[in-house]
Amino acid sequence: MIYWLTQTLGDIPDNEDWLGTRERTLKDALRIPKRRADWLLGRWTGKHVAAAYLQETAMLEQSLSGHEGNSGMDWSQRAVRCDDLVQINLSGVGMPTVLSEIEILAASDGAPQVFLRDQPAPVTISISHSNGIGFCCAASQNHAIGCDLEKIEPRSPAFIADFFTAAEMTSVQAASVGDQALLATLIWSAKESALKALRTGLRLDTRCIEVECHSYQRPTGWMNVSVCGHNQASQFQGRWRCWNGFVQTVVKIFVAPD
Numbered sequence: 001m002i003y004w005l006t007q008t009l010g011d012i013p014d015n016e017d018w019l020g021t022r023e024r025t026l027k028d029a030l031r032i033p034k035r036r037a038d039w040l041l042g043r044w045t046g047k048h049v050a051a052a053y054l055q056e057t058a059m060l061e062q063s064l065s066g067h068e069g070n071s072g073m074d075w076s077q078r079a080v081r082c083d084d085l086v087q088i089n090l091s092g093v094g095m096p097t098v099l100s101e102i103e104i105l106a107a108s109d110g111a112p113q114v115f116l117r118d119q120p121a122p123v124t125i126s127i128s129h130s131n132g133i134g135f136c137c138a139a140s141q142n143h144a145i146g147c148d149l150e151k152i153e154p155r156s157p158a159f160i161a162d163f164f165t166a167a168e169m170t171s172v173q174a175a176s177v178g179d180q181a182l183l184a185t186l187i188w189s190a191k192e193s194a195l196k197a198l199r200t201g202l203r204l205d206t207r208c209i210e211v212e213c214h215s216y217q218r219p220t221g222w223m224n225v226s227v228c229g230h231n232q233a234s235q236f237q238g239r240w241r242c243w244n245g246f247v248q249t250v251v252k253i254f255v256a257p258d
């Protein structure tokens with residue numbers, strides 16, 4: 001299962017009660033307002049989705065027992081489940097008491113890591129933010145996941161030539177003019193998701209990942225997309241959807257536990 005949530009800048013409370021001590025220090029060091037806002041949005045969205053995952057797997061209440069009681073989260077009844085994706089519904093939930101106990105810190109490669117009461121938490125998350133919207137996913141530690149949110153807009157031929165494989169370039173060129181922006185955005189977003197799941201980000205050549213999508217007719221629900229590494233060793237399960245002029249993608253791959 002992959003748990004997911006979108007939030008906007010307007011959802012973030014004015015206070016910092018929901019941030020942990022280390023997060024407050026990190027936030028204060030971010031001098032550029034946009035970067036600080038994006039960072040906060042990622043934390044706000046990511047903490048809810050991590051808390052929901054941990055609560056669903058009973059790890060949250062377990063960890064909190066003997067302390068202040070429960071997490072204050074009550075989203076489960078209204079979650080929207082679609083195959084292996086679970087959308088968290090926060091409306092009317094209020095701010096869970098547990099949020100400041102959960103910290104999301106960057107590992108040395110930049111990937112987000114979740115801590116619960118200063119201990120690494122048994123959950124994997126991925127964060128994306130774009131145009132004031134945060135999109136985060138959480139799953140079991142036995143999976144590497146990556147998610148991405150991209151505004152649908154045309155990509156220049158130079159961009160496509162630089163970052164897409166020959167097959168991806170051909171598929172964009174073969175699409176109708178009206179579909180080219182959507183398809184190029186979908187391919188780019190799925191690549192970014194895969195590069196996050198691999199924890200390399202754009203340090204890896206984007207042409208090492210190939211995205212294949214057979215149907216991209218602006219679906220309302222989640223669709224499958226094939227995403228694989230160039231050596232065929234990394235075959236991701238990919239899902240995507242169109243939403244309010246954006247493409248959302250999420251990929252996951254099983255990784256053996258340590």
Ligand SMILES: CC(C)(COP(=O)(O)OP(=O)(O)OC[C@H]1O[C@@H](n2cnc3c(N)ncnc32)[C@H](O)[C@@H]1OP(=O)(O)O)[C@@H](O)C(=O)NCCC(=O)NCCS
Pocket residue numbers: 038039042106109110111112126127128129130147148149192195196197198199200201202203
């Ligand atoms: C990961 C990357 C592809 C995301 O870029 P993007 O599309 O512009 O941004 P998104 O909003 O979709 O994703 C940003 C989130 O990706 C996550 N991320 C960053 N590096 C990551 C990595 N190596 N693996 C997995 N996730 C990563 C972070 O959580 C980040 O949000 P946060 O910093 O607010 O916590 C890009 O940041 C990258 O390639 N980073 C690695 C290379 C690098 O470090 N370059 C120098 C940057 S100063």
